[in-house]
Amino acid sequence: ILFLFARLFALAAQDRVIRLEMRLRLRELLPDDLQDQINEFTPKQMVGLRFAGDAELPALARKVLEENITAATPIKKLVTDWQGDYHRV
Template identity: 45%
Template sequence: MQNYKNHARYYPFHHFIITPLTLVYLGWTISNLVRSINSGEVISIQVYHLIGAFILFLLPLLARIYALKNQDRIIRLEMRQRYFELTGKSFQDKEKKLRLSQIIALRFASDEELLPLMEKTIEEKLRAKKVKQLIKNWQEDRRRV
């Protein structure tokens, strides 16, 4: 069962293979550039490799950012739909009073506790971490990025 303590997700290919390998390659390329500078060699090739290594380092990060931004949009839509189904009203007024991190945290609440917890979050300006800790009946989501 998913809960506050185990809800964080790692994507092994991204977190433990691609990103570390690009960091190693970037470090190795910087090391080669420094060695070339210190030995008086021509550094144009090393600079070329450094630019390539930097681009390769940024690509998985950029892909992750795109995925997370898309996920954030989907979460907002999901919360709008849930709120409408529970109340018959638009989520727009509540959405203006909540930060995205709070909306993301609230999505883990069951339908029974969502509305009271949302009001408490708005009134007490709770941080997302605190919102998640207050959830008693956790709504699982194992499809997150």
């Protein structure tokens, strides 16, 4: 049970870091008109968006908000410049 708890704690901490990283990335890359909407992204939307390259992220983020795409999988399918996360534990 201790191993399971340790694993779940590590994954939860990693998820929090990913969300923080995405908020910082969005703050850096989104145009001014989308800056106020960064906190509107759900964790699932951030999961989908995090695989997009920097060049396509602003347009994809706008599309996600405008079309209210809430699940990660459809967002991932829209990514054309896939940037994999090869460091996840």
